[in-house]
Amino acid sequence: MALPATVKTRPEPFGFWLRLPDHTLVAVDRPRARALGLDGGPLWDDTVAHPPTGPLEVHVAITSRCPVGCEGCYQDATVDGRDVPLGALCETLDGLRDLGVFTVAFGGGEPLLHPDLAPLAREALARGLTPVVTTSGVGLTPERLEALRGYAQVNVSHDGVSGGYLAVRGVDGAHLADRAVRALVAQGTPVGVNHVLTRQNFAGLAETAAHARALGARELQLLRYKPAGRAATEAYLSRRLDPSQVDALGGTLQALAEAHQGALSLRVDCALVPLLSEALTDPEALRRFGVFGCEAGAHLGAVRRDGALAGCSFVTPPVSPVKPPRRALAVLWDTSPAVEGFRRWVTAPPEPCASCPVRGVCRGGCKVVSEHLVGCFAPDPECPRVRAASAR
Amino acid sequence: MSPEVAADARGILVVRAGPGANCSSIGSAVEMLFLSATVGAAVLLAVSAALKPEPPSTDAPPSPNSPPESHGPPGDRQDPP
Numbered sequence: 001m002a003l004p005a006t007v008k009t010r011p012e013p014f015g016f017w018l019r020l021p022d023h024t025l026v027a028v029d030r031p032r033a034r035a036l037g038l039d040g041g042p043l044w045d046d047t048v049a050h051p052p053t054g055p056l057e058v059h060v061a062i063t064s065r066c067p068v069g070c071e072g073c074y075q076d077a078t079v080d081g082r083d084v085p086l087g088a089l090c091e092t093l094d095g096l097r098d099l100g101v102f103t104v105a106f107g108g109g110e111p112l113l114h115p116d117l118a119p120l121a122r123e124a125l126a127r128g129l130t131p132v133v134t135t136s137g138v139g140l141t142p143e144r145l146e147a148l149r150g151y152a153q154v155n156v157s158h159d160g161v162s163g164g165y166l167a168v169r170g171v172d173g174a175h176l177a178d179r180a181v182r183a184l185v186a187q188g189t190p191v192g193v194n195h196v197l198t199r200q201n202f203a204g205l206a207e208t209a210a211h212a213r214a215l216g217a218r219e220l221q222l223l224r225y226k227p228a229g230r231a232a233t234e235a236y237l238s239r240r241l242d243p244s245q246v247d248a249l250g251g252t253l254q255a256l257a258e259a260h261q262g263a264l265s266l267r268v269d270c271a272l273v274p275l276l277s278e279a280l281t282d283p284e285a286l287r288r289f290g291v292f293g294c295e296a297g298a299h300l301g302a303v304r305r306d307g308a309l310a311g312c313s314f315v316t317p318p319v320s321p322v323k324p325p326r327r328a329l330a331v332l333w334d335t336s337p338a339v340e341g342f343r344r345w346v347t348a349p350p351e352p353c354a355s356c357p358v359r360g361v362c363r364g365g366c367k368v369v370s371e372h373l374v375g376c377f378a379p380d381p382e383c384p385r386v387r388a389a390s391a392r
Numbered sequence: 393m394s395p396e397v398a399a400d401a402r403g404i405l406v407v408r409a410g411p412g413a414n415c416s417s418i419g420s421a422v423e424m425l426f427l428s429a430t431v432g433a434a435v436l437l438a439v440s441a442a443l444k445p446e447p448p449s450t451d452a453p454p455s456p457n458s459p460p461e462s463h464g465p466p467g468d469r470q471d472p473p
Contacts, residue, residue: 028404
């Protein structure tokens with residue numbers, strides 16, 4: 001056996017995806033895969049067309065319940081929301097296993113409030129899936145903390161120090177996030193911090209990064225503020241990064257990477273990639289390190305609370321008159337218009353994306369933003385290149 | 393990238409540090425893009441080491457003169473790589 005059993009493999013037309021024991025995903029070409037004793041079988045037959053291969057990561061909403069009531073909640077979670085029963089979630093996990101998914105990211109609402117948090121991680125692991133979860137830290141009890149031991153990583157949402165959290169969310173939960181990070185670090189659970197960038201907290205980013213590192217988080221995940229759920233209002237325009245902040249983002253990340261090298265990993269979400277299109281101009285480097293823009297319908301999928309498949313967590317697919325079974329995700333992935341629309345647009349985007357050097361990795365930017373601002377899938381209006389083209 | 397690293401990383405198309413834990417949008421580690429090339433090379437070498445030892449292969453090794461059988465890295469093809 002060339003590879004240890006702890007390496008999960010998935011054949012692809014290009015070669016293989018491999019998941020290493022530390023959860024790093026590696027794509028190798030056919031010769032390298034062969035050298036590892038792997039064979040892609042029918043997927044390496046270039047004489048036939050192949051359906052889209054499955055996503056690498058799928059986000060699964062497990063509850064719509066959350067007592068916090070953040071102003072910009074992209075899921076519109078409420079205090080009287082409902083949990084998805086464990087049985088239904090297991091059917092979803094069956095579907096993800098059949099799709100060859102590597103990582104399942106559970107979210108809400110507030111996932112900590114789901115009564116089956118520990119069994120859920122076990123069920124995912126039993127199907128070869130890496131379970132991770134995001135929480136605000138609200139409702140953390142010793143029992144729930146213990147339940148989180150089963151997860152490969154837990155990210156705690158923290159939208160900034162020195163009033164940044166309050167400015168973004170309309171409620172101040174920074175102390176709860178701090179408490180959760182400290183408790184997770186103390187029990188040895190890998191923990192990261194999710195930080196949504198807005199006009200109001202951008203200036204405090206360096207301070208927030210230092211705070212996350214001091215708490216013991218191993219990574220800082222930066223996210224773009226997106227107009228979905230309760231954030232899909234006119235207020236979005238005053239919350240999103242302003243053009244000068246977008247232009248400063250590359251330099252800011254450079255400084256953070258240098259300041260925290262080896263101590264705090266820095267991540268950006270797919271929606272931030274187009275905002276870096278002037279700062280990161282080498283598509284080969286982006287590709288080699290897996291930094292992709294809109295991944296909806298490609299490497300990323302989402303399962304909403306009602307079991308509906310979506311390209312990502314921020315889009316609401318049309319309500320289908322027929323409710324397909326949750327475990328039929330493998331079929332839906334190939335045929336659902338909700339994800340196919342993303343793939344179709346990316347195939348032939350209009351200018352300026354069509355001639356953009358990073359088009360192949362950026363994939364036209366965030367469609368949730370363009371739908372909100374333009375009314376349809378379009379080149380990301382907040383991308384510096386798109387802004388410049390529009391100004392001409 | 394040095395020739396040594398390039399040789400060791402041959403056939404490695406994409407490295408995605410994981411797993412992250414974001415439940416809304418997919419996240420990618422970016423410090424390799426902002427730090428010196430040495431950092432990125434170290435990541436590639438670590439991954440390459442994790443993929444060793446290579447087994448004896450029954451396939452004949454490709455001739456140095458034959459074109460590489462690479463289908464391009466993920467993210468570059470709608471008909472996936």
